[in-house]
Amino acid sequence: MDKIIVGLKRVVDYNVRVQVKSDGSGVETDGVKMSINPFDEIALEEALRIKESGAATEVVAVSIGTSESQQQLRTGLAMGADRAILVTVDGDIDPLSIARVFKALADKENAGLVMLGKQAIDGDNSQVAQMLSAIWGRPQATFASGVTIEGDSARVVREVDAGLETVEVDLPAVLSVDLRLNEPRYVKLPDIMKAKKKPLDEVPLADLGIEPGPPIKELKYAAPEGRQRGVTVDDVAGLVAALKDKGLV
Amino acid sequence: MTKVLIVAEHDGSALNPSTAKCVSCAAAIDGAEIDIVVLAAATADIAAQAAEIDSVSRVLTIERAENEKSITAVLAPQIAAIAGDYSHILGPSTTFGKDLMPHVAALLGVNQVSDIMTVENSHTFKRPVYAGNAIVTVEAPEGSTVVATVRVASWQAANGGNSAAIAAVDAPAELPTHTRYIGLESAASDRPDLQTAARVVAGGRALGSEEQFGLIYQLADALGAGVGASRAAVDAGFCPNELQVGQTGKIIAPDLYIAIGISGAIQHVTGIKDAGTIVAINKDEEAPIFEVADIGMVGDLFQILPELIAAVK
Ligand SMILES: Cc1cc2nc3c(=O)[nH]c(=O)nc-3n(C[C@H](O)[C@H](O)[C@H](O)COP(=O)(O)OP(=O)(O)OC[C@H]3O[C@@H](n4cnc5c(N)ncnc54)[C@H](O)[C@@H]3O)c2cc1C
Ligand SMILES: Nc1ncnc2c1ncn2[C@@H]1O[C@H](COP(=O)(O)O)[C@@H](O)[C@H]1O
Numbered sequence: 001m002d003k004i005i006v007g008l009k010r011v012v013d014y015n016v017r018v019q020v021k022s023d024g025s026g027v028e029t030d031g032v033k034m035s036i037n038p039f040d041e042i043a044l045e046e047a048l049r050i051k052e053s054g055a056a057t058e059v060v061a062v063s064i065g066t067s068e069s070q071q072q073l074r075t076g077l078a079m080g081a082d083r084a085i086l087v088t089v090d091g092d093i094d095p096l097s098i099a100r101v102f103k104a105l106a107d108k109e110n111a112g113l114v115m116l117g118k119q120a121i122d123g124d125n126s127q128v129a130q131m132l133s134a135i136w137g138r139p140q141a142t143f144a145s146g147v148t149i150e151g152d153s154a155r156v157v158r159e160v161d162a163g164l165e166t167v168e169v170d171l172p173a174v175l176s177v178d179l180r181l182n183e184p185r186y187v188k189l190p191d192i193m194k195a196k197k198k199p200l201d202e203v204p205l206a207d208l209g210i211e212p213g214p215p216i217k218e219l220k221y222a223a224p225e226g227r228q229r230g231v232t233v234d235d236v237a238g239l240v241a242a243l244k245d246k247g248l249v
Numbered sequence: 250m251t252k253v254l255i256v257a258e259h260d261g262s263a264l265n266p267s268t269a270k271c272v273s274c275a276a277a278i279d280g281a282e283i284d285i286v287v288l289a290a291a292t293a294d295i296a297a298q299a300a301e302i303d304s305v306s307r308v309l310t311i312e313r314a315e316n317e318k319s320i321t322a323v324l325a326p327q328i329a330a331i332a333g334d335y336s337h338i339l340g341p342s343t344t345f346g347k348d349l350m351p352h353v354a355a356l357l358g359v360n361q362v363s364d365i366m367t368v369e370n371s372h373t374f375k376r377p378v379y380a381g382n383a384i385v386t387v388e389a390p391e392g393s394t395v396v397a398t399v400r401v402a403s404w405q406a407a408n409g410g411n412s413a414a415i416a417a418v419d420a421p422a423e424l425p426t427h428t429r430y431i432g433l434e435s436a437a438s439d440r441p442d443l444q445t446a447a448r449v450v451a452g453g454r455a456l457g458s459e460e461q462f463g464l465i466y467q468l469a470d471a472l473g474a475g476v477g478a479s480r481a482a483v484d485a486g487f488c489p490n491e492l493q494v495g496q497t498g499k500i501i502a503p504d505l506y507i508a509i510g511i512s513g514a515i516q517h518v519t520g521i522k523d524a525g526t527i528v529a530i531n532k533d534e535e536a537p538i539f540e541v542a543d544i545g546m547v548g549d550l551f552q553i554l555p556e557l558i559a560a561v562k
Contacts, residue, residue, distance in 0.1 A: 017515065018379045027383055094360045095351070118497070124378050125363050127351035130321065134355035139322055139428040142348050145490070155431070160344040161444065161499065162260070163435030163491045167320070170427040179497055180484060214390040216360050222384050224377070227522065230543035236556040239528070242544045246526055248448070248505045249472065249561055 001112030001149070001171060003058045004047040005105055007098075008076050009037040010069040011122045024220045036072045039117025041079075043177045045184040046147055047115050048080045055149040058082045060109060064089060064101050070200060077195035078187040084200040087208065094215040097205075099131035104208045106136060106172065113154070114174045118143050129176035139169035142176040251280050251371055253337040254309075256328060256353075257287045257299055258345045261317065264298040266445050267341035267399075269406035274399040275339055276304045276407065277368040284309055286331065286418075288324050290317035300413040308415045318430040321349045326422035329356040332394060336371070342398040342500070343444070354396035362389055362397035376400070380496045381519035401444065402502040402523050436489040438476075440466075443492060446475030448505040449524075451494055454481035455510025455532075455550060462487040464554045465509065471562045477501070479511045495520035510550050513538025530554075 012018055013033040020027055036044075047059045061076035061084040063069040073084035087101050106114050119126035133140030145164070146157030149171075158165045159178045205212070233239045243249040253275040258265035268285065275283045284307045285299045292310035299308045309331070315323050328349075332338055338353060340346035342364045354361040367375040372389045374397070389395045443449060450472065452465035462482065469476045477499070478492040494501060496516040502523035509530045511517060518541055521527060529542035532549050539545045546553065 012379070014516070018382045020383045027379060096355055096358070096360050099355060121496070122379060123363075124380065124496070125351075125361070126347050127354070127361050127363065130348060130351035131355035133322065134325065134352045137425075139425075140348075140352065141428075143344060158344075159490050160433075161491060163433055163489060165433045166431040168429040168431055173427075179480070180490065213358070213360070214393070216362055216390075217388040219373070219386040219388055222386075224381055224384050224522070227527070227541040227543075229540050230527075230545065232539075232545045232547070234546075236546075236553060236560055239544065239546050239557065240560050243505075243526075243528070248526060 001056045003060055003109050003111045004050060004056050004113045004115060005060050005062055005102065005109060005111045006040070006044045006047045006076070006081065007102065007114070007116040007128070008040045008044065008061050008063045008072050009117070009120045010034050010063060010065055010072045011037045011120055014038055014121055020221045020223045024222060026221055034068070034071070036075060037117050037120050039119060039177055039179065041184045042179065042181050043115040043117055043175070044076055044079055044081060045182045046177060047113070049182065050113070050147070050149055053149070056112060060085060062087065062102070062105060064093065064098055066090070073200055074195055075187060077198045077200070078191040079185060080191070083198055086200060086202045087205055088202055089205050093205070093212045095125050095127040096131055097210055097212040098128050099135055100210050101205070101208060102128070102132045103136050104210065112171045116174065116176050118176045118178050129174050132174045136174065139173040140176070141167055141169050141173065143178045144175050145178045145180040147175065147181065250336065251278055251282065252335045253278065253281045253283045253339060254332070254335040255283065255285045256338070256340040256346070256349065257285050257295060258341055258343060259287070259289065259295045261289060262294055264295050265341070265343070266406050267343050267346070267401045268299060269302050270401045270404040271339050271341055271399045272302050272304055272407040273404040274365055274368060275337070278337065278371050281337070282306050286311065286328065288316045288327060290314050296415045300415055301409040301411050303408040303411050305411055305413040308413050309418045310415065311418060311420045315424050319345060319349070320428050320430060321352045322428050323424050324349060325352040325356055326424065327420035328353050330420040330422045331418060332357055335394065337395045337397070339397050339399055342400050346398045350396055350398050357394050357396060359393050359396055362387060362395065364400040365397050366400050366403040377519070380515050381522060382515065400500065402500045436491070440469060441473065441475040443475045443477055444499055444501060446503055448472050448474035449477045449501060449503045450474045450507045450509065451477035451479065451511060452482055452487070452509050453479040453511030454485060456482060456487055459487045468507070468554060468558050471558050475503070479517050508538050508542070509554070511538055512536050513541065
């Protein structure tokens with residue numbers, strides 16, 4: 001396999017407690033810490049390990065977003081990606097169009113693997129990998145917690161509701177990765193310096209011949225109904241009594 | 250005409266309760282006529298179970314040897330082949346539906362509505378984003394098929410007692426061989442299934458070892474409960490991955506959830522927000538889990554659990 005493409009989405013950091021804007025137009029992002037989607041960092045780590053094992057020659061990091069996403073791509077380059085592509089769009093675009101971008105780049109780069117996160121933790125959609133599989137006509141293995149490359153195929157362990165499922169897919173293929181796949185490496189200062197010299201190309205969406213489709217429109221954001229703090233009990237007898245009270249034991 | 254097709258989830262013989270929850274969601278769409286499609290190598294038993302679900306008009310079966318295991322690249326083209334008759338195609342937001350439905354959507358050239366919590370009208374729905382920290386009202390485009398997953402924890406299973414017609418259908422599609430099922434590793438147990446159990450006992454990092462996590466199983470057995478865990482407990486190898494509750498695990502809504510030695514990170518709490526009663530046992534009175542707990546108890550779980558197990562036995 002020649003190349004692995006990895007998707008890196010810029011999202012609100014997972015430690016931030018997001019707040020819904022008072023006008024319901026979205027969530028507060030001003031002055032909020034932004035990071036690489038945690039699942040995508042794991043996808044990149046796995047791609048780097050596959051390359052280090054000799055099963056691939058190049059890792060290309062891709063983000064679709066505004067110029068601000070350069071920041072996340074630079075971090076990806078510092079982790080070890082060889083080069084990066086930023087496909088520029090004005091705002092958010094729909095998952096199907098994102099999948100079309102990955103399809104166009106997979107064709108252009110002749111990629112052996114496209115590695116994505118199982119979900120982006122902002123929209124929690126969990127769609128892009130499966131959509132790419134459909135429009136690319138290549139296998140998908142989602143929610144991966146184990147990946148072994150065996151020549152022209154990959155053996156993937158998937159975290160499913162019933163346990164751990166193993167599938168074998170022919171390459172090229174698209175994977176979406178789960179949290180237990182690996183622990184991403186830390187970026188060291190010299191790597192950040194080196195990353196500044198690595199190529200980061202910007203490509204406008206229109207240059208790929210993609211017209212974003214009709215999105216699922218977001219009409220209004222609201223805060224979820226909260227739960228109230230309840231009572232505190234002092235001992236096991238009190239706990240059992242409280243449960244009995246509610247008819248739960 | 251609102252015609253809804255629901256893709257049945259099953260294990261080859263038994264229908265998964267998630268299917269009856271999708272039916273409840275579909276029935277919330279005004280004037281919906283609801284069909285279920287069963288794709289399997291042997292469909293008769295599963296179709297018979299699906300036909301019992303209230304509000305269902307017809308159960309369609311697509312029986313092919315290739316459908317023995319649920320491989321999305323194999324199932325999706327067959328669903329797409331019969332999609333033309335429907336305004337909506339729904340599947341559950343279990344790992345089965347999450348894997349399959351976006352692939353179906355892309356074959357039909359549409360985006361997917363993920364995790365429907367409530368139906369506002371035929372094209373408008375509410376769904377959670379940002380790990381449940383915001384709820385967004387979304388509108389699917391008029392004039393194209395609505396493909397969606399149903400957040401199973403938000404819906405009660407539809408009742409039984411129906412006897413819908415069952416019919417085999419043709420779904421001509423070329424099926425790929427590029428994806429092969431190898432096997433499933435599952436820690437089989439007799440305990441109630443985590444996703445449907447009325448009571449769930451869950452343990453976190455504080456349990457400390459696989460051996461000590463046994464206390465969680467003991468309490469669960471004393472209560473007839475299912476068992477859950479935090480991500481930290483699964484990562485540490487105390488219990489298998491299918492027990493994980495939360496944003497990246499299972500989203501559940503039992504009547505009773507007992508969180509033991511779990512701090513209550515947002516990613517965990519998002520999986521239990523719809524539980525009836527939340528009980529938390531934690532030695533740190535500042536632990537965020539207490540902010541959402543109906544009944545809280547501050548103390549050392551290793552002292553509390555043996556006593557509690559004895560008391561409820
Ligand atoms: C993208 C992403 C997705 C995630 N998805 C999930 C998910 O789906 N599910 C999930 O659970 N997590 C998820 N996490 C992880 C989550 O952020 C937390 O790290 C995790 O839930 C912590 O698990 P814990 O509460 O068991 O451990 P800790 O946070 O370490 O908490 C242990 C608790 O035990 C208490 N304790 C210690 N000793 C005792 C004792 N003897 N008696 C009583 N109490 C004691 C402590 O006071 C503490 O509150 C996700 C994280 C990310 C970044
Ligand atoms: N704008 C984007 N830029 C780069 N990768 C993306 C983008 N959106 C989605 N992805 C990839 O697709 C995965 C799934 O996203 P989603 O389907 O939106 O939950 C993410 O984890 C990323 O790997």
